[in-house]
Amino acid sequence: MIVGIDIGSTTTKAVAVETAQGFPVIRKIKTRAADAVTSATGAFGKMIVENNIRMTDIERIMITGAGAGSLKNDLFGIATEKVDEIQAVGIGGMFLAGKENIIITNIGTGTAIIDARRDSIRHLGGTGVGGGTIQGLAKKLLPTSDFNSIMALAETGNLNQVDLRLEDIMESDISFLNKESTASNFGKMLDSARSGDIALGILNMVYQVIGMLSVFAAKSRNTDRVVVTGNGSDNSIGKAVLSVITGMHQVHFEYPKDAAYTTAIGAALSR
Template identity: 45%
Template sequence: MGMVIGIDVGGSTTKIVGLHDHKVYSPLLVKANDPVASIYGAFGKFINANGLTLNDIEHVMITGVGSSYIHQPLYGIPTTKVDEFRAIGKGGLFLSKLPRAIVVSMGTGTAYIMADEQGEVHMGGTGVGGGTLLGLSSKMLNIRHFDDLIAMAEGGNLAHIDLNIGDITQDQIVGLPPETTASNFGKISDLATKADIALGIINLVFQTIGMLAVFATRIYNTRDVVLTGNLTTVPQSQAIFEMLHRMYQVQFHTPPYAEFATATGAALSLPTAGNRL
């Protein structure tokens, strides 16, 4: 049996993985504004990096918003389109080795999938995500790249940005420690530095994503959340999810290859396939 290729075609990045003997091989990412060019570029890069030939590939499974531009098999190899939300759920469970969880895909926006051994259910999502980070940082800080925003946020102080429970009451509120955010950017000070603002933007986005995940766990009676997508690489997010874990006893998992969960899930969908081209 040959290798199955999973490709996740996003708006600006394309991710590709190989799946063979139930193991993930050589995850790669290619950036391009043209989805068709990025698909073929990612495929060629993967083949070259692994010393493969077209005959070594059994099937190509594609998903993501950019997959709508593909209407024929890649290089004559059997090619199938997979529902993106289904791929997110399958990939998240596979990489985390969990039987049941809320899988959160953090990309330009954020999608929430309930996944278990019975299948995947798209719960919905939010427009708050990577696009929000870049949009706000561009207008507020003149920063247009993730890496620059992350670097700028180092040493930031949220005390100059966010209004906390402890700022508005001296009473003890059950379940809400004084450091709990009452309002993101609700106490922005004239003393706030660019580092403070950068950290405030990151905190706003990840607290929103995390709290919606907490609500989702209550709806489906689970304590496990699997984090996937590009935003899993933002280092400041770890402290935010750890805080939410302490407050709500929800376990946030970031598995290996979390950025490539959707591409992995697409490859895993071969047995039940989708729309073959």
């Protein structure tokens, strides 16, 4: 059995992959702690205990993510190895999507866009706009920074209160944009805007930025498929924003199961 640990900038994910039967069985754990070592050992320990895994069955521990540098030695007597985070996202994304030659948009605290092929995994770029942006802006602009509460607020929101839309500034559609398209995120910001409107405006902005960067990345690689991973891939409003982008640009977004664990799974499957 191989354990993959992804010490992300916000959450730590651990998976156990059993390769003996030829197809990996994946057990997953997600934790959050103040420092990298505590969250990594915590996630590892929780997974061992909850799944009745014997330490002697673990061949090695593959570590990746922003905090990977903090774990320098063996962990509880088991050999550890570092895996480059971009490689891990690429390998995990191809595994979960069940195919090669894909663009992966990993929405974590920030967002990375990766071109993943069987023989080369390349970081195309990304944006600091991601899950951290949603929570950071929420902290000052909304009465809550709890994710479920942000989502509940946004469900009640009206984008017309915060975004400047095409219909606000012109009479007709412009190329493939319709009158409801955003001309400027938060470019209107009416005094009457309520928390729900602002919550929706934040989510809309974050996923529009990520979606459009993904479109340009996909087009630059002559593909029309983007696999979305990371904790930010599981967001109903985000998915709705991305589907509007699909309608305009014919680039399709896919959401594999267990996508929050992509990087940890990729680390475990590296080598």
